[in-house]
Amino acid sequence: MDKLVSLLTTTEGRIGRQQWWIGIVSLIVIALVANIVFGIISFGNVVVVAWLNVLLSVVFLWPGYCIGIKRRRDRNNDGTDLKIFLAISVVLNLLSATGIGVTWTDMGGVMMPVPAMWLSLLNLAFGIFAIYMLVQLGFLKGTTGTNTYGADPLNAAA
Template sequence: MKLQKILFSFDGRIGRRTYWLAILALIVAVLVLTFAPFLLESEKAAVLMLALTSQFIWLLSLWPILAVGSKRLHDRNKNGWWLLVFWLLPFALFVGGFSIALFDDPRTGRSGDFSTGLIPVLASLPPALWGIVELGILPGTKGPNLYGADPAQQLELR
């Protein structure tokens, strides 16, 4: 499968090896692009560039990350919408719990409550771990499924 299809198409299936290589490459690319402004001579310019570009870079990487995850779920014979459970739910719980723990409530004037914020942070772990197992550890379905041919069999034919 071509790199363009791996990163930008939501069709087809990919195996565990391709999934991990693509995710690792995306993470490295995002980190390099995010912190590249620090190579500038001026520290103030670097901080300004980092502030302006980091969210944009992460936003641009969202499509390939979702495409790769979706194809991996297809290999498991699951719909790509499961990414909401594996990635969005843990992220929302973690950020919500973190904000409860650290920030003051403007409505009540109460300061951050670490113990209350810890509950959603801990609740984010099971779906995140389940996603890691489902996407990166368990093998795909053998043979063709609803989403296409078995990527392992396609490698054997070459």
């Protein structure tokens, strides 16, 4: 448990793909449970759920940054792309919560948010960027041996 806490709260060193996946899956499970709880306590009010998701994204910003930056450093990268990714993620959550770029449409008696074209294109671009980040963080091998950011986590574990 201490290793997981350290993984999600510190930025020192490098981590391999396995540690990154452990951290990210842990965050996803917590987020899923939180969203179920949000749905229950908000009685399905989409505006309340959107603001609770903004709060959740802010809470997850540091743990996501911690595991992401250590993983980017494992690939000998300073993590600028990760910082941009996290910033865009927060902005998109804020846009969703405030309703900017969204029109509410009645669909069979249920009011549904329909994004404007510019917001749809922004979400598409962010989705492509998310795939790039997933490949960088979760699938590509880190630098073999010591790099600018420290010792190889695979050799240190052996």
